[in-house]
Amino acid sequence: MVLLLGIGFAAVNTGSNLLFLLLSMMISFLLLDGAMAAWAIARIQVHRQHPLRARANETFLVNLRVTSRQRRGVVFSVEARDQIGKAPFRRSCFFVRLEPGESREIAYRCEMAHRGRLQFTGVAVSTRFPFGFLEITQVFSLPGVMLIWPQPYPAEIPDVLSTETGYSDWQSRKRYPGDFHQVRPYQESDDPRYISWKLSAAKGELQVRENEEPSQREVRVLLDAASFRTDSDRAELAIRVTAFVVEVLCSRKIPVRLAIGKEWVQVPGESAEPLWEMLDVLARLDFTERRIGSCFAQPGDLYIGDGECPAGVFRVRVLASGRTATT
Amino acid sequence: MRFDRLHRTVLVMLAWISAIPLLTSSELSGFVGPLFCGVLLLGGVLPGRWMRGAVVRWGISAGLLAFLLIQIWRILGGLSPVVAILEFAPLVMAARMWLRMRYSSDWQIVLLSLVTLVGGTLTGPDLLYGVVVVLFILICPLALLLTGLRKEMETRFYRDPDAIHRLMQSRRVLSMQVVRTTVWMGALVMVMTVLIFLIFPRWGMGSGVSLLDPTLPGFSSEVRIGDLEETMENTTVYLRLIPLTDGSTRSGMRNRRFRGMVYDEYRQGVWVQSNFATFGRLVGEGPGDMFVFTLPKTRVTPARFRVLQKAVHPPLLFFPEGTFVVRTGFVNEVGRRRPRYLEINDTGVLRYEEGSGLGSRHEIWLGDAPIPQGKTTHLRRWLVFPQEMEPVRELAARYAQSGSVAFRAQKILRELRSRYSYARTLTPQERRQGKGASPLENFLFHHGKGTCEHFATAAVLMLRAEGIPARYVTGFLGAKWNRLGGYWSVNAEAAHAWVEMYIDGKWVTADPTPSLPGSSQRAASDRITASMIVDVLMMKWQDHVVGYDLGIQRKLLERFRQATSWLLSLKPMGYWKILGILGIGGLGIALLLRWRFRRNRCRQRAGRGSLRASSGIRAAQTLLTHLESGLQRIGGRKRRPNETPLEYIEALENLTDAQRFSARELLRVYHQCRFGGRRLPRERQRRILKTHRTAFRT
Numbered sequence A: 001m002v003l004l005l006g007i008g009f010a011a012v013n014t015g016s017n018l019l020f021l022l023l024s025m026m027i028s029f030l031l032l033d034g035a036m037a038a039w040a041i042a043r044i045q046v047h048r049q050h051p052l053r054a055r056a057n058e059t060f061l062v063n064l065r066v067t068s069r070q071r072r073g074v075v076f077s078v079e080a081r082d083q084i085g086k087a088p089f090r091r092s093c094f095f096v097r098l099e100p101g102e103s104r105e106i107a108y109r110c111e112m113a114h115r116g117r118l119q120f121t122g123v124a125v126s127t128r129f130p131f132g133f134l135e136i137t138q139v140f141s142l143p144g145v146m147l148i149w150p151q152p153y154p155a156e157i158p159d160v161l162s163t164e165t166g167y168s169d170w171q172s173r174k175r176y177p178g179d180f181h182q183v184r185p186y187q188e189s190d191d192p193r194y195i196s197w198k199l200s201a202a203k204g205e206l207q208v209r210e211n212e213e214p215s216q217r218e219v220r221v222l223l224d225a226a227s228f229r230t231d232s233d234r235a236e237l238a239i240r241v242t243a244f245v246v247e248v249l250c251s252r253k254i255p256v257r258l259a260i261g262k263e264w265v266q267v268p269g270e271s272a273e274p275l276w277e278m279l280d281v282l283a284r285l286d287f288t289e290r291r292i293g294s295c296f297a298q299p300g301d302l303y304i305g306d307g308e309c310p311a312g313v314f315r316v317r318v319l320a321s322g323r324t325a326t327t
Numbered sequence B: 001m002r003f004d005r006l007h008r009t010v011l012v013m014l015a016w017i018s019a020i021p022l023l024t025s026s027e028l029s030g031f032v033g034p035l036f037c038g039v040l041l042l043g044g045v046l047p048g049r050w051m052r053g054a055v056v057r058w059g060i061s062a063g064l065l066a067f068l069l070i071q072i073w074r075i076l077g078g079l080s081p082v083v084a085i086l087e088f089a090p091l092v093m094a095a096r097m098w099l100r101m102r103y104s105s106d107w108q109i110v111l112l113s114l115v116t117l118v119g120g121t122l123t124g125p126d127l128l129y130g131v132v133v134v135l136f137i138l139i140c141p142l143a144l145l146l147t148g149l150r151k152e153m154e155t156r157f158y159r160d161p162d163a164i165h166r167l168m169q170s171r172r173v174l175s176m177q178v179v180r181t182t183v184w185m186g187a188l189v190m191v192m193t194v195l196i197f198l199i200f201p202r203w204g205m206g207s208g209v210s211l212l213d214p215t216l217p218g219f220s221s222e223v224r225i226g227d228l229e230e231t232m233e234n235t236t237v238y239l240r241l242i243p244l245t246d247g248s249t250r251s252g253m254r255n256r257r258f259r260g261m262v263y264d265e266y267r268q269g270v271w272v273q274s275n276f277a278t279f280g281r282l283v284g285e286g287p288g289d290m291f292v293f294t295l296p297k298t299r300v301t302p303a304r305f306r307v308l309q310k311a312v313h314p315p316l317l318f319f320p321e322g323t324f325v326v327r328t329g330f331v332n333e334v335g336r337r338r339p340r341y342l343e344i345n346d347t348g349v350l351r352y353e354e355g356s357g358l359g360s361r362h363e364i365w366l367g368d369a370p371i372p373q374g375k376t377t378h379l380r381r382w383l384v385f386p387q388e389m390e391p392v393r394e395l396a397a398r399y400a401q402s403g404s405v406a407f408r409a410q411k412i413l414r415e416l417r418s419r420y421s422y423a424r425t426l427t428p429q430e431r432r433q434g435k436g437a438s439p440l441e442n443f444l445f446h447h448g449k450g451t452c453e454h455f456a457t458a459a460v461l462m463l464r465a466e467g468i469p470a471r472y473v474t475g476f477l478g479a480k481w482n483r484l485g486g487y488w489s490v491n492a493e494a495a496h497a498w499v500e501m502y503i504d505g506k507w508v509t510a511d512p513t514p515s516l517p518g519s520s521q522r523a524a525s526d527r528i529t530a531s532m533i534v535d536v537l538m539m540k541w542q543d544h545v546v547g548y549d550l551g552i553q554r555k556l557l558e559r560f561r562q563a564t565s566w567l568l569s570l571k572p573m574g575y576w577k578i579l580g581i582l583g584i585g586g587l588g589i590a591l592l593l594r595w596r597f598r599r600n601r602c603r604q605r606a607g608r609g610s611l612r613a614s615s616g617i618r619a620a621q622t623l624l625t626h627l628e629s630g631l632q633r634i635g636g637r638k639r640r641p642n643e644t645p646l647e648y649i650e651a652l653e654n655l656t657d658a659q660r661f662s663a664r665e666l667l668r669v670y671h672q673c674r675f676g677g678r679r680l681p682r683e684r685q686r687r688i689l690k691t692h693r694t695a696f697r698t
Helices: A002-014 A017-042 A197-203 A232-251 A274-284 B003-023 B032-045 B054-076 B081-098 B103-120 B127-156 B161-169 B176-199 B227-232 B376-383 B387-400 B405-419 B428-432 B439-446 B452-465 B519-523 B530-546 B550-563 B565-569 B575-605 B611-635 B645-651 B657-675 B682-695
Strands: A044-049 A053-055 A059-068 A075-084 A091-098 A103-111 A116-127 A136-149 A180-185 A207-211 A219-223 A256-260 A302-304 A314-318 A324-326 B222-224 B237-243 B257-263 B265-267 B270-272 B290-292 B303-309 B323-327 B330-333 B336-339 B342-344 B350-352 B360-366 B470-477 B480-482 B487-491 B495-503 B506-510
Touching: A002 A017, A002 B103, A017 A044, A017 A075, A017 A116, A017 A136, A017 B103, A017 B127, A017 B176, A017 B530, A044 A075, A044 A116, A044 A136, A053 A274, A059 A075, A059 A091, A059 A116, A075 A103, A075 B127, A091 A103, A091 B127, A116 A274, A136 A274, A197 A207, A219 A232, A232 A256, A232 A274, A232 A302, A232 A314, A256 A274, B003 B032, B003 B081, B003 B103, B003 B127, B003 B161, B032 B081, B054 B081, B081 B103, B103 B127, B127 B161, B127 B176, B127 B530, B222 B227, B227 B452, B227 B495, B237 B530, B257 B495, B265 B452, B303 B530, B387 B405, B387 B439, B387 B452, B405 B452, B405 B495, B439 B452, B452 B470, B452 B495, B480 B530, B487 B530, B550 B565, B611 B645, B611 B657, B611 B682, B645 B657, B657 B682
Parallel strands: A053 A136, A219 A256, A219 A302, A302 A314
Antiparallel strands: A044 A059, A059 A103, A075 A091, A075 A116, A116 A136, A180 A207, A314 A324, B222 B270, B237 B303, B237 B487, B257 B470, B265 B270, B290 B323, B303 B360, B323 B360, B330 B336, B342 B350, B470 B495, B480 B487, B495 B506
């Protein structure tokens, strides 16, 4: 541009037609650059593919597919930049060459620091093709939403399962924890510890005693979000602890029922993916909302919060230091 | 083609093309051209890994620094700084070819090539520059595309040097189609350049800068005998006269004299304008820019010419004898034009106002006007005879004998023509004669051979010795008719010297030279030759591009207005008729589009519509041909018409397992290309066929 202005000044100053010729040439290059760049991205289509859920501080991939609808003419140097929320376009994918009608995909890595609702707004496609003087950008509106689950915060979970409910070794007993159901011949996959030696001796072959499945008792996790209303850091920590607790319990296949304030989030059996649903709620949770009231914990519940709770309630306290304490 | 290799080649071409105007200019030192070409070509040819060494890089940098110091030293010694910079710029560009490591070096080369092209405007506005600009416009898009692409790749993949290297070495990034596209872009740029050039307002200040030395030997204020010979060796066209009236095409320009400079004093072999060098502004007597400086003898219909004259220093206006009106061109100033003024001295020598360094464009009216007479009170000055030439006086007396002034003058001229001969070169023996004497003495008293300068000088001195006022005149003799361009051209070969003598109260022209130097050229001027074609192109370039100004712009605008006035004349036709014409035109366009659409669809159906389909199908056919010929050679029979290729492979019993496997693989690729829309690059196809040939070798 400096050279263009310099030549323009020299041309006007001297009146030399050769300099006017060079000036015309440079202006032509600029105009053609702009026109070609606009032509190159005029018939480009963009599609975005992204996961619906991801965890905070974990990397996930967002796929951008750029398709050239040009009937002729190769397009070079196309950059697609994604926009998240109202932030400027940052996440970029670069395509060196796009043939006419060709479709190419590139994924970029993304990592969000906080839980919440991630809103994709649009994709800016820009190119400096062909000469690199000008950058022409076209913004495509491509709305998309994904949820960022809270990152689990490892905490010490009170042994809610062993004291009253007898669930502590439920995991190890699996198929044989309930009342007597029947006796049947031994099969190879059966646990030898459940062979009834007395009956086996009587019948002349190995017999196994089979018990009924126990009635599944749920663990109720109560997140008293209202109690953290004034301390957002601790509130976030509490949400992360809740996510951890819920995940651990679900991984042990223990039915979990989550309450945030006074509202039950999830009832066992109502959802195919209860853990996802609970994490979704935790991702979306706005603890400053006034309608979230305090919890009413009952004995045996797992209470996460700062409020008062009766005796017999298992409690996880989130300390100001960022640590947790269980009682 | 490989990205890096093509990029380097294009940059070398761009650098070389942009430097041509500078390298061919005589203003720059002779060593710059070979040095530049050598460094540039080596930088473009040698492998990149050789140049990455620290020794080479430091060596090149040290060489540049040394050259810079030399240039500074030369500037201190009197070299023009502009010339020094123009000599340095191409070498910097060539050195960048050696030091190009990243895209920034490539950008610098492109920018330096543009700067060099700008510098070329200072060295000469001839046709070569136009050719260079056209080539530059054609190549520059590809250079810019590749440089921009390299920049993008290096910027995006800066964390992955291997990826950059792979892309640079890749043959897939670029194809011939891309190169063709960029050439089309160049053509588009050229069209746009012409349009912008035409419509860009000429508001120039007119302070032109030129490195050209327009001094023409034989026409400066002091000329030595022998200077004109130097000019006569030149073939540059200095004047072009375009006839503007019907009768002026053949009006005796072949033997017309174009008056230039007039000299009065002869001192030791040098003609000097001593007493009559004072020029005064010629006052226009005609309307506006027309200057009438002498009146014709009779009332003949004047021939009118437009004259394009190359710049000379001092800015003499060469005009053919018989000219009586000069209409000067215009000088562009800030946003306005004013007539270019003329200066004239007492001998009728005309000078034009110089400013742009581009010469003069003017019109002349040609009749039978006498040469400007000047003031008769100064006649004594035309009689000054140098003391050292006394032998010439004796010779003049012997030749002139006695009689009237006119008779004696004619006698002297006749004696000169008969006793002496015209020769541009002398034999070694002739050169040895009269060693130590002046050129004129040698001519008159020893070998008797010389050019028009010798004849004219001898004639002037002899006439003065006889008391006849005489003056030495230089100019051009004769013009060549360019049939192709329809104009007269006068080149430097026609430079000539003659005599003007004052007889019977007026100045008359006389030529003592026996054989006219340009006669052979003039005789052959009716044929269309290559030089004639080049001259026409150069004239068009000078006239339409270099000389394009506000006046021509206005004329073009007027012509455009006239050309489009038919649109206004449609109004009386009535709107229904206009609508009818538009409707018919629209229908025609619609039919044309439909025909194109149907043709494209037919082509697509035939597999020729898109590049992808056609290349895949062609590749498939090639593979199948090779497969079948190999199988036929080994199996000993052709594939039957009712047999599929796979059945054919399975039916042949004398195939080895490896051959059968290879044939199946080839068939698989064939199916993918023929029916699966797969593209098969040429390189991959070659590799597959090579593997296939290896397997089928018996």
